[in-house]
Structures are given as structure tokens and as C-alpha cells.
Amino acid sequence: MDVKFAPETGRWHIFYFSDEHNYDLLDTQFSAMLPAHRKMSEADIMQMMNMLKSGINTSQIFGLLTSQAGRYEFVCYGPRDMYNEIARQRHQIPGDAARVLKKLEDMRLKDQQLYFKACHDSRVIFSGDNHHNQTITFAAALIVDETTDTYIWLLRQLMFAMKGKNPTSIITDGAMAIRNAVRDVFFDVRHRLCAWHLIRNATSNVGNPSFTSKFRKIMLGDYEILFFKRKWVQLIEEFGLEDKLW
Known part of the structure; x- marks a missing residue:
């Protein structure tokens, strides 16, 4: 392409154009892989980091996110x-030195989120975050069975090892034995379910990618309780899932 400046108009004008060396645009299915397009959304980053804290490896996380998309x-x-x-x-x-010092002081179970993961090979892992936002393991154990009594004994041993200091919240999957044990031992601690397991359950029980995508946005969104409940009811009604509530 050649351009010339026209003094009489004060503008540049194209006087010759050749498309001989032009190339076809990349197919839509590959354009997302261009460096300028490759970026994770904040919601995906949050979900990925939560899954990592639950012991899910990166390749499995990528597979799940792909399935949701x-x-x-x-x-x-x-x-x-x-x-x-x-x-x-x-x-x-963090840039704020005071926040860094506070994190250094709180390098213990107190004021921490505790991730309680029971693996299928009789392993139990308790993990959290350190002052660099890195996942660390507080404790691990081998158990002979997955009953409520066994989990109660295990959580009490953890409390003893941490000198009676409770976490601010504890995150687990939906196993009833674990939920009962947490309610018995950490009765005054906020108990939350793992985001990865909630999304997996929504995907397997509903089987609608559009629902899963909207469910994930609502679940990971920063909403007030009343606003969240209103959006949840609207979502259930939109997909006609009143009979599938669990």
C-alpha cells in the first residue's frame, strides 16, 4: 500500500493498494489461542486457585473449565x-508493609481458612495459605475408615496439635460423615462446601452447560445475601429445576 500527502487538502491519500501478500484470517476455533486473546477471567482464576487448594491438579482443572465452557x-x-x-x-x-507483618504474625491455624480434603486412598490432608498466598499443608493423616467417629477423632487431634486455636472457616466436600464431624468439633466455625465439588455436582445433575456457566457466575460472584438468593431463585425458575433442588 502506498500513500501520498495532498497539500491542497492537508490529508494523506491512498493511491495504490495490493492484496497479493494478504493472508486469510485465522479460523474462529483457533483465534482464541493468539497471544492477544489468551487471558483468564477473574472468575476462572478464582475457581482455579480454589480447586488447587482442594488438591485438584492443573490438567484436571483445565478439563473441567473446558467442559463448563x-x-x-x-x-x-x-x-x-x-x-x-x-x-x-x-x-x-501485598504492597502494604503492615499487611505483610500481620500475615507473618498469623502464620498459624488461627484466622486461617482450613481446607479439609479426604482422598480415596485413606489419606486426609489439612491445608491453608501462607503469607505469600501459597498453599501449604498443616497436617496429613492416614485413616482406617471414613466414618463420622474417625473424622471427629482426627479433628480433635488437629485442635490439640494447634493448641486449641480454631480456623475462621473450614472448607470440605459434601460427604455427610465429614460434615457431621465438622459440626461436632468446629461447631462455632463457618463451614463451607468446596466450589469445585459444587460445580461438578451441578454439571452432573443438570447436564446443561448454560446452567453450569450461570451457576458458576452466581456462586463466585460478590453479592449480598438477599441479592444472591433472588438470583438463585431466578436461575432455578429459568431452567425449570424446582424438582432437582438438593
Whole structure:
């Protein structure tokens, strides 16, 4: 392409154009992989970090996020971008020196979120975050069965080891034995269910990618309680799921 400046108009004008060396645009299914397009949303980053804290590996997380999006071309990033984001999240340090000092003081179970994960090979892992926002393991155990009594004994041993200091909240899956044990031992601690398990349950029970996507946005959104309840009721009515509430 050649342009010339026209003094009489004070503008540049194109006087010759050749498309001989032009190339076809990239197919839509591959355009998401261009460097300028590859970016994780804040919601996906939050969900990914929560899954990592629950012991889910990165490849499994990528598979789940892809399943929620519907197709691979709808996910505007790849596993390598996820690894880079994980490294960035784990190494960012708050700029406020006072916040850093406070985190250094609180490097114990007190004022921490506790992630309680029971694996299928009789392992139980208790984890949380350190002052660099890195996932660390507080304790691990091998158990002979997955009954409420066993979990109660285990949680009491954890409390003894932490000198009676309780976490601010505890996050688990939906296993009834674990939920009963948490209610018995940490009766005054906020108990929350793992986001990854909630989304997996929504995906398997409803089987509608559109519902799963909207459910995830509502669940991870920063809403007041009343506003969240209103959006939840609207979502249930939209997809006609009143008979599938659990």
C-alpha cells in the first residue's frame, strides 16, 4: 500500500493498494489461542486457585473449565497460561508493609481458612495459605475408615496439635460423615462446601452447560445475601429445576 500527502487538502491519500501478500484470517476455533486473546477471567482464576487448594491438579482443572465452557475454542487460554497465572498468584506480595507483618504474625491455624480434603486412598490432608498466598499443608493423616467417629477423632487431634486455636472457616466436600464431624468439633466455625465439588455436582445433575456457566457466575460472584438468593431463585425458575433442588 502506498500513500501520498495532498497539500491542497492537508490529508494523506491512498493511491495504490495490493492484496497479493494478504493472508486469510485465522479460523474462529483457533483465534482464541493468539497471544492477544489468551487471558483468564477473574472468575476462572478464582475457581482455579480454589480447586488447587482442594488438591485438584492443573490438567484436571483445565478439563473441567473446558467442559463448563462447552468446547475448547471457547476457553481463551491453555494449560501453560494456567501455570503462569498460578505462579503469578502465588508470588504476588501485598504492597502494604503492615499487611505483610500481620500475615507473618498469623502464620498459624488461627484466622486461617482450613481446607479439609479426604482422598480415596485413606489419606486426609489439612491445608491453608501462607503469607505469600501459597498453599501449604498443616497436617496429613492416614485413616482406617471414613466414618463420622474417625473424622471427629482426627479433628480433635488437629485442635490439640494447634493448641486449641480454631480456623475462621473450614472448607470440605459434601460427604455427610465429614460434615457431621465438622459440626461436632468446629461447631462455632463457618463451614463451607468446596466450589469445585459444587460445580461438578451441578454439571452432573443438570447436564446443561448454560446452567453450569450461570451457576458458576452466581456462586463466585460478590453479592449480598438477599441479592444472591433472588438470583438463585431466578436461575432455578429459568431452567425449570424446582424438582432437582438438593
